[in-house]
Amino acid sequence: MIEVKDLCVRAGNFMVSGISFEVATGNYAVLMGRTGSGKTTILEAICGLKQVERGSIKLMGREVIHLRPGERGIGFVPQDLALFSTMTVYEHLAFSLGIRKWSRSNIETRVKELADWLSLTELLSRKPLGLSGGEKQRVALGRALAFNPSVLCLDEPLSALDDDTREEMYDVFKTVRERTGVTTLHITHNVKETEKLADHIFYIDKLLV
């Protein structure tokens, strides 16, 4: 469950303030709003990447506002994907597991399982350079899901994809949801995406300056 109460975040000269919403465990929520309305700032605050001025963020009933990003149990897919250019697809999927000191055999099993779900098995030895938009998207999603996070945050994940790939990715997101039951917060300004995926829709309509 994601519970955000009276959240106030400063981003440069702007301030996003008075944000409150709840997403029940296992639900898929879409946060909508105009460009520059502060959607990404809210997502980054939930992930622990932006300093919060005041308010509360609870994930699965636990207050996370003072926890470091890696302690929050959030899988994050940024808009530009931010793939690691020196790592193979396998290393992307294994990254968070290596940090958590999983055994080599457990990592291998988990990476194979993820690669199977996300149709990445043939690409495991490739580096991001030269992958298609949809393939990169699936690698970023697999990297975020590898350590079984309780919450998944997606920042306009489909904005750079063509219509066909976008349709494919709707199915991928639905499969992920069915298999993991992860609580998802998805940012977009695309109405079709919202109709296809969302259980709940939240709108941000003003930004405090």
Place this chain on the structure above:
Amino acid sequence: MKVSGQRTQSKVFKVGGDTPFYATLIFLGMIFIILLLGMLLALIFSTTPGKIWQALQSENIQYSIKLSLVSCTITAILSLWVAVPIGYLMSRFQFRGKNILDAFLDIPIVLPPLVVGLGLLVMFHFPLWWDQPVMISEATAEPWTLEALLREKLNFPVTFSVPSVILAQFMVACAFAIRTMRNTFDQISPRTEEVALTLGCNRSKAFYKIVLPESLRGMLTAATLAWSRALGEFGPILIFSSATRMRTEVLPTTIFLEFSVGDSEAAVAVSLILVGAAIFVLILTRHLGNSKQMV
């Protein structure tokens, strides 16, 4: 009917040719290229492989080549150790006075080389308690200075010995390495580090696992540039280390010493070694710059 002021026949409009423009650009550019080429060809044709070989047999020149290679390599490694953290801090963090610090870090690049050498010399020989200098011993009447402290307490003399050569090279080479590393880190998106933080890394793990591997080419470029800057350094070394044969003599010092005793052939031979090294460094840095990967 003819209306006053109105043209009855439209005149064909012609745009002037581009030849004079291109000719001017090429002419001005060629002045510099011809000078550069003439200079290199004159150096190459004013000696023969036999004379270069003969010069290389000299014990002094062999020492100078050895000291140059060793000191430049140490300088490049030290520069990288300093340039990576400074370049990273300057690229990733905003703080008060950042612009002033940024300009300050460029001082060795714009300062006349002789001033760098003089500054180092004065710093190492500045009395540590200047209002009332404390003497090492009454007999020598030498005050405690940084140089005296290193020499007397650690048995590590700096001025006019090999460490001074490395330090003089380092002061200038490091500034170039810092600039290169800062540009490198500027080109790496901070997003990748942020994602690594959400995946369980702390700042240092994100740096070692993500940023350092991605900046490897930048580090090689910075080290190569530092190495080549150090190889050509002369002014600071002349002042801070002096030009002592078989002691603080590096390749530029050899050119100066050989030329000053009238042996211009040996000076040209050593110059060609430096030209060869410069061309090698140019090719290497171009290669590193051109083969950058993009996601």
